[in-house]
Amino acid sequence: MTPTLWYGGGPPIARDPARELARRELNKPVYHQDDPSFFERILNRIQDWLNGLYHRFTDVGGGAGGGWLGIVVLLVILAVVVAAVWWRIGSVRRNAAAPEALLAETVTTAEDHRATAERHAAAGRWPEAIRERLRAIARDLEERAIVPPRPGRTADELAAEAGTALPDHADALTAGVRLFDDVWYGGRQGDADGYRALADLDDRLRAARPVPLGGVP
Known part of the structure; x- marks a missing residue:
């Protein structure tokens, strides 16, 4: 038998429909307007990945040599990431420098x-x-x-x-x-x-x- 939920004076609602109603409610844009953008989520993932690499390389070997090698490798990776981010910013600026026309040539009202x-x-x-x-x-x-x-x-x-x-x-x-x-x-x-x-x-x-x-x- 499907479990039901009871809300005030209304009829009971089965658990599966109640879950679907909650999912639809939480999918509304008003609950996500402060969510980070796609680019911000990518940057956060890169930061977590770099932190993981740093701890991995500096902890391996247990000596100063291993730690310095890890730092060098980390700096190289960081340089690549910075170059990629810089290219992305440049691309956004180029797009912003040449915005498209607001109205199309087609006659509209x-x-x-x-x-x-x-x-x-x-x-x-x-x-x-x-x-x-x-x-x-x-x-x-x-x-x-x-x-x-x-x-x-x-x-x-x-x-x-x-x-x-x-x-x-x-x-x-x-x-x-x-x-x-x-x-x-x-x-x-x-x-x-x-x-x-x-x-x-x-x-x-x-x-x-x-x-x-x-x-x-």
């Missing part, structure tokens, strides 16, 4: 991007949802002639141009683009809170009016 963003959000695909919501913001600003349509515009350029036209929202635009960069380029894990913050920014910008030429409201 702001509502198209909002609908796509909501579908991604409903499926828990937060990086894609965040990107599409920022695209919705970009297209909406173009549609309302707050920024001129310009192929190849990057997210950072959007924040700078729109922030000039909408100075009251400049800081929020910069924060939204930083969120996008961290998630889409930096490998950070997106979540519902980040997406909702960008959606709220989208709503506020839709009601915003640009500063007229000359800066007089």
Whole structure:
């Protein structure tokens, strides 16, 4: 007979369904937003591996010669690891130096991007949802002639141009683009809170009016 669990006044729940409910709950992104990134986990594993090598080489032989040999070998390995990390950082910088255009050449509307963003959000695909919501913001600003349509515009350029036209929202635009960069380029894990913050920014910008030429409201 399958064991059951009893919760308050509700019906008893079998142990296997209860375990599945707990697993689904703990898999939600809100419980993992502070988890280390993939690159950070790799660095932690390398550090543990180096510590193990150090103790292995310095403990073998029981003499000064064995200890010095272990240190030399460890330094060589460390140099290789540092070179690999440096190459990785250089690769990230090169990618950051040439960000891709925020909007594709295909003609789309702001509502198209909002609908796509909501579908991604409903499926828990937060990086894609965040990107599409920022695209919705970009297209909406173009549609309302707050920024001129310009192929190849990057997210950072959007924040700078729109922030000039909408100075009251400049800081929020910069924060939204930083969120996008961290998630889409930096490998950070997106979540519902980040997406909702960008959606709220989208709503506020839709009601915003640009500063007229000359800066007089």
